[in-house]
Amino acid sequence: MRDVARIAGVSHQTVSRVINHHPSIRESTKQRVLAVMDELQYRPNRAARALVTSRSNTIGVLAASAASLYGPASSITAIEDAAREAGYYVTVAHLGSLDHEDIVAAIDHLMAQAVEGVVVVAPQAPVLEAISAVSIDVPYVTMQTAGVIEGHELSVDQIAGAREATRHLIDLGHRRIVHVAGPQDWLEARARMKGFFDELESAGLPRTEAILGDWTADFGYEAGRRLLADRNVTAVFSSNDQMALGLLHAIRDARLEVPGDISVVGFDDIPEAAHFWPPLTTVRQDFGELGRRCIALLLADIDGITSPVGEVVQPQLIVRASTAPPPAR
Incomplete structure (x- = not known):
């Protein structure tokens, strides 16, 4: 970091602010520092930063065992895109099964990585039952549920x-x-x-x-x-x-x-x-919109901002050629 500061002609603190997305940095200074970081192939040590700042800038995703299906996969991609725009990383824990022990182990895995919040992309009854039974000491949001865990859900109708x-x-x-x-x-x-x-x-x-x-x-x-x-x-x-x-x-x-x-x-x-x-x-x-709303809701909770429960996302019927009036009989 000190090498980046020296070559860019800025202070060590300025480099730190660029890395942490501080809003007070001028765009020209930010771009100069980022260019030097790229030239030196410098990558911040996330573990070291977390020790200093007590912030990991990481969001955990608890994903269904069938996460390869279009719905869960699209949800995870949307979350990653929205989190990246907000300056957060995403780590995903895929459930091996719906056994209570496996669900709890996946939650423990995310907690051990000091995630600041969790998104649950596993709209299955055993997962939500396990979440209700264990203590998750960070903010969390469940996607695509229907009022099962009050105050934490963001859903498509x-x-x-x-x-x-x-x-x-x-x-x-x-x-x-x-x-x-x-x-x-x-x-x-x-x-x-x-x-x-x-x-x-x-x-x-x-x-x-x-x-x-x-x-x-x-x-x-x-x-x-x-x-x-x-x-x-x-x-x-x-x-x-x-x-x-x-x-x-x-x-x-x-x-x-x-x-x-x-x-x-x-x-x-x-x-x-x-x-x-x-x-x-x-x-x-609209999985993109769902991901954006989900991250906005979660980050508001992480930052201690009181926010209403996420508004239900409305789906849209797309009419193509597979439907027509029934045959005359």
Whole structure:
């Protein structure tokens, strides 16, 4: 650090302020110091800084064991981007399982790294139960929950998104609609199934039995083969886009057409959804906005600023070519 200060022609304290993103540093001075740091390939020792300042500038993320799925993966990326803009690093602890001991061990791992706050991207009942049972002595926010841990949640309105998807099918004239649900230990899957049933009830339509799935395209394919035995079904609402992809495959293998014979709606709007055949009608979640709000809420808590519970993020129905009125019979 002293070498950087000497070459840049500034004081040791000025270099320290640049590293710590102090607002009083002039932009020209900041850029000169950063240029010298780059020239010398100087990287601040985060552990040493934490000892001096009692601040690690690190946020921990507790991630679901299925973090490779589009929703959790996109949430983590959004958190990392928002944290980086705020001058924070992110360390991620992936859950090996949903056993209570594994969840507690992952929390302990983050605490041992002196994180200043934690974001929970694991909207599964056992995770939130474990969090409620242990003591987390830093601020934390849970993403995509639905009022399970009061005062700590930031969520997308999963119920509203599911209702909108179901209403879209009803408005097209469908009356026999089946839901392919996600695993029920995921709070999002429960909320989407509730939204589906609520909308059916609101429209005065009979409640159809949901098919409980596992988020994968393979399961969607098997579910498609099963539900096609009932030729009265004219539409399917899938709890995510991957299972919807499997449904499209099964329907085509049965020599039926989407949406001519059966309509399909997904959830998430993964990047590939617009390129399915046919392009998939689905519910979009704004993960970038969710990440920004999450970090803003967490940093306010870290800085001791009283802030209201995060406003629920509203999803958006994206209508493409996989939905149409039911076939005339």
